[in-house]
Amino acid sequence: MLAHAFVRSAYLAGTFLALACGLAGWFVVLRGQVFATDALTHVAFVGAIAAATVGLDERVGLFALTLALAAGMAGLGRAGQPDDVTIGIVFSWILGLGALFIALLATSAAGGSGITTANTLFGSIFGLATGQAALAAALALAVAVAILVARRPLLLATLDPEIATARGIPVRPLGIGFLLVLAIITAQGTQAVGALLLLGLIAAPAGAAHQLTARPAVGLALSAALAVGATWGGLALSYTIPSLPPSSAIIGLATTAYLLATLTRRIREGVRLSV
Numbered sequence: 001m002l003a004h005a006f007v008r009s010a011y012l013a014g015t016f017l018a019l020a021c022g023l024a025g026w027f028v029v030l031r032g033q034v035f036a037t038d039a040l041t042h043v044a045f046v047g048a049i050a051a052a053t054v055g056l057d058e059r060v061g062l063f064a065l066t067l068a069l070a071a072g073m074a075g076l077g078r079a080g081q082p083d084d085v086t087i088g089i090v091f092s093w094i095l096g097l098g099a100l101f102i103a104l105l106a107t108s109a110a111g112g113s114g115i116t117t118a119n120t121l122f123g124s125i126f127g128l129a130t131g132q133a134a135l136a137a138a139l140a141l142a143v144a145v146a147i148l149v150a151r152r153p154l155l156l157a158t159l160d161p162e163i164a165t166a167r168g169i170p171v172r173p174l175g176i177g178f179l180l181v182l183a184i185i186t187a188q189g190t191q192a193v194g195a196l197l198l199l200g201l202i203a204a205p206a207g208a209a210h211q212l213t214a215r216p217a218v219g220l221a222l223s224a225a226l227a228v229g230a231t232w233g234g235l236a237l238s239y240t241i242p243s244l245p246p247s248s249a250i251i252g253l254a255t256t257a258y259l260l261a262t263l264t265r266r267i268r269e270g271v272r273l274s275v
Helices: 005-031 034-053 058-076 084-107 113-122 130-149 151-159 161-166 171-192 198-212 216-240 246-274
Strands: none
Touching: 005 034, 005 130, 005 151, 005 171, 005 198, 005 216, 034 058, 034 084, 034 171, 034 198, 058 084, 058 171, 130 151, 130 171, 151 161, 151 171, 151 216, 161 171, 171 198, 198 216, 198 246, 216 246
16 A cells, blocks of 8 residues: 555655644644634635635635634634634635635636535545645644644643733733644645545544543643544545545544544443442
């Protein structure tokens, strides 16, 4: 399997993207920002379609619109965390733009609306060239390092913003910075896993980790490990079963991990109650 260059590229990009998704996802679940993350994945979709409509590289639209909307939502929110009303308004507005750009793309000289839309929605990790995979891995690694460096102040700012402020931690800039980092992950991950399914790779391993442990360091490590494991297993399954899309296999395994973690937690609680 690894004798093929496209498989090696997929594993290179997928490993580091999953690492970043797992680390960021743990904080996404802790901060209650799953809805915001879902909105960003749709922003990424619209950004790619918009870029294709005007004949630009889809990555330009992915990163430009996702970063802009993340900054906008964070700026409107308290302590860098947008509320549900803000997210809902952005969500509906961006979906309306998406419908418009799909219609424009279908009639534009660029053409290829079906292929562009499918790749953006569901990803094409096996279609990444070596250079694209290396860039994705580098960006994801940078994001992972940034999250690990900021994990302590970000944790305190999430759990108790007032104490964090009293200790001199810039809570609002930190919240805005986290959403921007999340936007980078979203824009890059959309190319591999797809806008519709990326939320699963961010939320499911993290949700499983929160079910299994309350210790931050262990939870972060477990979330990252589950995300990477789901990606490795999903790529192997998709290669073995050509009719199975890699993004579907990856998210299927990540969701299975969450379900098993939930079952494990409930069994533990039942045992405690029976003792």
